[in-house]
Amino acid sequence: MNQPLHFDTRAIHEGIKAHEWEGSTLPPIFQTAAHFHDTAAQLGQTFAGERPDHIYMRLTNPTNRFLEERLASLESGQAAVVTASGMAAISNACMTLLRAGDEFVASSSLFMSTYTLFTNIFKKYDITVRLADPLNLEAIAEQITGKTRFVYMETITNPGMEVPNLKQIAALAHENGVPLMVDNTLASPWxxxxxxLGADIVVHSTTKYFSGHGAALGGVVVDAGNFNWDTDRFADFAPFTAQKGNLAFIHRLFKEHHVNFGTTAAPFHSFLTVLGLSTMGVxxxxxxxxxIQTARFLREHPRVSWVNFIGFSDHPCHGMAKKQFDDKGFGTMMTFGLADQDACFRLVDNLSMILNLANLGDCKTLIIHPYSSQYVSFPQDLKDRLADPCLLRFSVGIEHIDDICGDLSAALEKV
Ligand SMILES: Cc1ncc(COP(=O)(O)O)c(C=O)c1O
Structure with a gap:
């Protein structure tokens, strides 16, 4: 076959080395904390980076390496590091770029742990995040200063369901000499x-669509390998640029943060993620x-006040989603409103199949009331600004559509 394989095929076959794995068509789980070396000289050379062998699981592991190569390819990047969780990937990627006194610009609509990390935890290190409306290019531009180190966006905001114009934002970042980092969790590279579209760094919670079954936790940082770090703004990257050129970022992330903060992925979780990738396309x-069918069902139901789903043609981000998502769909996430918090609780408590839990992108349909759960420990004013007591977040699974709508319908009768 001469033509390049499709995404769905690569998600199953890419990188498989059955002949090296005793005929296994899935990578072995290398469950070892450290790797044996024949001679003292060989181990020394491996530490010096002169041999490609593995040393210790916190640094590298063959099962993790397999997943890194597969995910770098599926995201159209050049290199990747897998981590223990999505938040480990996000914190590693940001900390690789940030020093005390630095600033960065981020979407004001962010996953709540990312929001806490950016607006609260980073303060301790004298790092300033400047938040901007992800749909307003001018507002983003206004926040970029001489101290900015990168711009950060989510492909689909969680739980805002907004779709920023990544092409324009990447061009803006590049005009200002900084990279664009994107959390692509809610869209997935599928x-x-x-x-x-021009982004330089992609981060993910692989816990979601990649693994797909709610069994494994993980994250990944993918480097496009296109950004020029050899500039005055990134003079501190010089030793890494000298060694790895445009791959300076991922090299620095690995050497400084991944290894020393110990954000390693467990190989069993990487294996489960590879297994999940095999069925990602379907x-x-x-x-x-x-x-789409669930969103329509909810919109037509008299007890549902509103539905925020980018698949609706009257959603403000519908056009951008169609363009950026190659007309393949609109994701599986939506939020919807009921009369009040009590109504939301009654709906959740009366569901029989749909699960009330804090995850998304799972094969199972999931629901959560963010105001009383994910945002419960936020200060009241922030909680009121970021969440809504009448809102439920919904992640549609892959069960039979009649069972999803049937469960919702029966529970809505009791609201
Ligand atoms: C958009 C987004 N980014 C990052 C994360 C964090 O991922 P993890 O839970 O794997 O640390 C999540 C988790 O829900 C998320 O929704």
């Missing part, structure tokens, strides 16, 4: 590959069609 197709 729908959107931010690097193809899962995503079912997710997309189920989401």
């Amino acid at each position: 729908l959107c590959r931010p690097i193809e 899962r995503m197709e079912r997710h997309m069609t189920n989401a």
Whole structure:
């Protein structure tokens, strides 16, 4: 075959070395804390980077390496590091770029742990985040200063369901000499590959669509390998640029943060993620069609006040989503409103199949009331600004559509 393989095929086959794995068509789980070396000289050379062998699981592991190569390719990047969680990937990627006194610009609509990390935890290190409306290019531009180190966006904001124009934001970042980092968790590379739109760094919670079954926790940082770090703004990257050129970022992330903060992924979780990737294509197709039908069902229901789903043609981000997601779908996430918090609780408590839990992008349909759960320990004013007591977040799974709508319908009767 001469033509390049499709995404769904690569998600199953890419990188498989069955002949090296006793005929296994899935990578072995290398469950070892450290790797044996024949001679003292060999171990020394491996530490010096002169041999490609593995040393210790906190540094590298062959199962993790397999997943890194597969995910770098699926995201159209050049290199990747997998981590223990999505938050480990986000914190590693940001800390690689940031020093005390630095600033960065981020979307004002962020996943709540990312929001806490950016606006609260980073303060301790004298790092300032400047938040801007992800849909307002001028507002983003206004926040960029001489101290800015990067711009940060989510492909689909969680739980705002906004779709920023990544092409324009990447161009803006580059005009200002800084990279664009994108959290692509809610879209996945099946729908959107931010690097193809100009992003320089992509981060993920692989816990979601990649693994797909709610069994494994993980994260990944992917480097596009396109950004020129050899500039005055990034003079501190000089030793890494000298060694790795445009791959200076991922090299620095690995050497400084991943290894020393110990953000390593467990190889068993990486294996589960590889297993999940094998069915990603068909899962995503079912997710997309189920989401559209569920959103329509909810919108037509008299007890539902509103539905925020980018698949609706009157959603303000519908056009951008169609363009950036190659017309393949609109993700599987939506939020919807009921009369009040009590109504939300009654709906959740009366569901029989749909699960009340804090995850998304799972093959199972999931629901959560963010105001009383994820945002519960936020200060009241912030909680009121970021969440809404009448809002439920919904992640549509791949069960039969009649069972999803049937469960919702029965529970809505009791609201
Ligand atoms: C958009 C987004 N980014 C990052 C994360 C964090 O991922 P993890 O839970 O794997 O640390 C999540 C988790 O829900 C998320 O929704």
